[in-house]
Amino acid sequence: MPHGPLPVPAPGDKSLLRFLTCGSVDDGKSTLIGRLLYNADVIMGDQLEALRRESRRFGTTGDEIDFSLLLDGLEDERQQRITIDVAYRYFSTPRRSFIVADSPGHEQYTRNMATGASTADLAVLLVDARKGVLAQTRRHSLICSLFGIRHIVVAVNKLDLVGFERAVFDQIAADYRHFAADLGFASLVMIPLSARFGDNLTERSAHTPWYEGPNLLEYLESVELDRAPTDRPLRFPVQWVNRPNGEFRGFAGTVAAGSVMPGDPILVMGSARTSRVKEIVTFDGPLPRASAGDAVTLTLQDEIDVSRGDLLVHPDAPAEFADQFAAHLVWMKEEALVPGRSYWLKIGTRTASATVTALKHRIDVDSGAHIAARTLAINEIGFCNVSTSVPVAFDAYADGRDTGGFILIDRLTQETAAAGVVAFALRRATNIHWHESAINPLQRAALKGHQPAVLWFTGLSGAGKSTIANRLEQKLLAIGCHTMLLDGDNVRHGLNRDLGFTDTDRVENIRRVGEVARLIGDAGLIVICAFISPFRADRQMAREIAAPHAFFEVFVDTPIAECIRRDPKGLYAKAQAGAIPNFTGIDSAYEAPENPEIRLATVERDADALAEELVEELRRRDILA
């Protein structure tokens, strides 16, 4: 690495480097960044004054300035003296602008590190010279690798505490290189440092005459960034359709990869629709070309159907398009992953329903070992198959962050549950072909004189679901309808006899019933399902599985006090005595439907009248003639 002053670029060439700092608790990350800001002369006078005051109040460095206080922003952290969230810092030198994500070293905050890593070009990994490469160092390296960070700087810090011993540094460097050999980093640079005293931070230290390499700032200013992915094939996720008037129809979005010019052919992924780019519209005038990272608006030569969520690509190099793929997930939510449960998946500008169909293994981030697992807890990383309700367009994450990274969102709380990176598309879905039946469900139904439908009864145990469902089936039979009743208790004797009552098993129970209901619906029948089905997300899943058919969520609305009073099977008495764990309404929640198609208030009404009400409703909705 050459030394001496670096040439200052022309103002237009000043570039942006986003980097992440990570390391164990007390490795001195915050001190390092604080010191970097201080030495780069970007700390303002009044901030410095406040820092001096706070150093005396909260600091751990005696009368000296405690630089870590510059970064540990929130009140809680200042008092606990640990960093609990990602903080972003900004500084610039004549050569570059820097965005620093300071990520926490605390184990339970792995998710925040993944967050910082997802946008970083480079990571500065701190290692305490006295402790060497630790489990946490390995964990963070693995996350960096998983999230596609290609450049690593290992800052061997606190070298002052080991007398600036070369042997210590060399040993750590060798250990780390050995460990990281398989992680696929494009560059790996080791720098001996003392953040507290500024050695090799922004200038060469006299204490390390044996070190020939660049100081940290010098390296950050000069490291060759990966070129923006402009030499990749075009990926343009449509973010918003711009239609101010009848004449203009443009597709606004940010080029995720590759580049595009007027006249280029494009294909809408998942369709056979193609066209050519007419113009690249911007506020500052039309552009001759747009490349990865540019936020533009495209107009097309033909009027084809394009909407938010679509991915425009070059027809010669399409993305993957499938409803199943394998991916790594970092779980980010307190409530553990439930395989089989439906989550929202957001990838690019597309949002779809998705489930984790198979958790292949969990990764032990300290050893890299693959461990069999049935769930992922917060901050755990796993490898799994993801299945989406409709096919989505994507690339392997290694081929593009913006088309290969996704998040899972909890359907109930709307919290971000996980971040995922696509490994590869699963061909299974494409190899099992749908056989086009010669006869379709509508033709089958036509024979019966009514439409196929799924009526999904939900409600507490003892609410009256089975009673009303039975009454309804009798009435429908009487008027010549072809029906089938699926009852919660009954399916557990056969189809679902292998399932218990854990959350995971409850989800699988509902999924199977949903699939069966759909098949029976395909045969043209009216399917009546009576299941407690306490979770909204699961009922939503059943609805989506049965999607081609009319779906009626029937909320059998009986207050819990009334159910306990009725207690037809004596179950409430047992549950209240503690004999049945996870009993809905007692020690397990029932999430009442927010917008059921039909609500049946059962108190002081008999099953016959309620069933009659349903028959009327089916007539009104044209299910019955």
Place this chain on the structure above:
Amino acid sequence: MAESSPRGEVLPRHLQRLEAEAIAILREVVAEFRNPVLLYSIGKDSSVLLHLARKAFHPATPPLPLLHVDTTWKFRDMIEFRDATARRLGLDLIVHINQEGLARGINPIASGSALHTEIMKTEALKQALDRHGFDAAIGGARRDEEKSRAKERVFSLRGAAHTWDPRRQRPELWRLYNTRLAVGETMRVFPLSNWTELDVWEYIEAAGIPIVPLYLAKPRPVVWRDGVWIMVDDDRLPLQPGETPQMRSVRFRTLGCYPLSGAIESEAATIAEIAAELRQARHSERQGRLIDSDDTASMERKKRQGYF
């Protein structure tokens, strides 16, 4: 159709990246929310935000209204600039004043800065958001302004009473923003999160964005109070014994209620000169704001209550 940058300059690469990021965020808000609003405070950050919104939706006019929460103590120049801007660009401008606060006689001089800010800004903002049922409010806050903002998300979730819980923030990965809301929740969105004060000025200069003249140095009538220059913008500012307004060449780094906005002595009368002065700056920009100086944790407390 295009309105090119008057100076015809090519933006430096780092500003291009920040601009593209902000445009993508603005588009995401309009694509994902039912009833978004752009909070327009008339300041330099708002001016950049408004410019970016024009770019993001071009050739359409930005498809969302502007909201200004007026405390009735803004500089006269600001109000003039606000109305002229909305007229010039044909934008839908909503001005909200907390009428109950006004009726109670809340003002920055007699009530003190803390109460005035709480009632006429924080409360007023919540009132306006509730009244119009906005589910997303876009603001110009930057992470480099202040320490507790350094950890704020771009899409920052607010609970039922507009409260902010730093421990319930959603992780933000790549350019993927979780925009979904549970019942009663709303979103605050900060497209300029990754911009610094210097970026803002360099961008204003390169893109030729109009700003309130108060940002540029000019001789103005000021009094020295609590360690800063306060401008005597109208006759509502009671002079304390011994205070006489004097003409000084001053400019403002941030604009708010005039009795609470400290000016700095400066000769920087052009944007280029401001940027140059800033590169040499000895004091960070919030120093001119009297509302932050109580103690360093005060901003975080205000944010938890719903201050922008």
